[in-house]
């Protein structure tokens with residue numbers, strides 16, 4: 001069973017408890033001729049790499065791994081340590097992790113915060129005492145771990161049930177890491193459904209998120225050029241389709257980055273910077289398609305000001321009130337205006353509604369900002 005949400009789920013009651021001393025990943029030896037579940041790649045990293053990365057981000061101080069030579073070699077390369085059989089482990093609480101379990105930090109923290117022993121109902125994860133942990137680590141198996149008390153995963157947790165289960169797990173990972181809680185309506189109900197199949201395909205390849213950021217930028221700019229220089233009704237339609245494709249594809253880089261645990265500050269900066277240039281290119285394309293007269297460029301300038309200011313608000317006041325003309329909406333408006341051969345209307349809508357929206361939000365942000373003492 002899989003549970004997963006971008007927000008903490010019902011989870012176990014958060015109680016103050018002694019932190020876990022370490023996590024022990026019980027990575028079974030591979031089946032004959034097979035590969036241990038821990039070394040199967042899902043969405044980029046191996047299951048073991050995911051576990052070690054998530055455990056670290058959840059604040060688990062140390063990760064021990066049991067398993068065959070290949071697993072232990074991989075674990076050492078990932079910064080974990082091989083469990084030395086024979087114990088006993090020092091007194092304390094330990095998080096046991098099955099080698100084929102996938103989970104998020106929310107689930108780890110929730111289990112660790114649960115007072116006493118607890119076992120997750122959605123994947124083989126359990127917080128146990130030192131004696132139980134020693135026995136399980138020596139056996140390299142979850143078999144002897146008590147069945148209860150039980151608690152659902154507070155966030156995301158599932159188990160990879162063999163190579164045939166990869167498709168389901170990839171989809172579960174997209175569900176957990178693809179959409180962002182801050183997604184706007186167009187993004188959530190139009191763009192994410194469009195980017196999902198592309199992301200699910202790309203996570204099976206070794207394409208980095210930065211390359212995908214550049215690709216979505218180029219698609220949007222290509223759409224702007226076709227709109228601006230095409231001059232025919234069908235080039236306007238094609239350009240509009242490319243602009244919306246670039247809009248939707250702009251979510252693929254982030255989805256691939258989050259699913260592959262490859263999000264980076266550099267990528268975020270590249271993404272937001274190229275978005276600004278793509279936005280300006282699209283507006284320039286519409287101005288050219290409208291005739292390139294002074295009035296067209298004035299509308300384009302006003303639309304560009306709104307576009308940049310709305311994004312700027314997100315940068316300087318991320319907790320500002322919800323902005324209506326966010327990029328997903330603006331690019332959809334531009335795409336529709338191009339496809340319908342109404343380029344000037346696209347500029348007017350973005351300029352008028354965008355500047356009103358920017359002034360509305362800026363007004364609220366400034367009113368809430370502390371003044372001089």
Ligand SMILES: Nc1ccn([C@@H]2O[C@H](COP(=O)(O)OP(=O)(O)O[C@@H]3[C@@H](O)[C@H](O)[C@@H](O)[C@H](O)[C@@H]3O)[C@@H](O)[C@H]2O)c(=O)n1
Pocket residue numbers: 178180183184187191192209210211213247248250251252253254255257262263264265266267268270271275327328329331
């Ligand atoms: N090379 C990269 C690229 C991105 N990241 C990380 O991902 C986020 C960006 O997340 P995402 O790509 O999911 O969404 P984004 O903020 O780009 O918003 C787009 C809108 O621009 C677009 O209009 C809309 O249609 C689309 O659906 C999205 O909402 C980035 O901040 C990084 O944390 C990375 O690490 N490396």
Ligand SMILES: O=P([O-])([O-])O[C@@H]1[C@@H](O)[C@H](O)[C@@H](O)[C@H](O)[C@@H]1O
Pocket residue numbers: 250271272275276307310311312314315325326327328
């Ligand atoms: O929706 P919006 O705020 O105008 O523009 C957004 C930026 O604020 C954000 O930094 C970036 O990651 C998004 O891709 C999008 O470009």
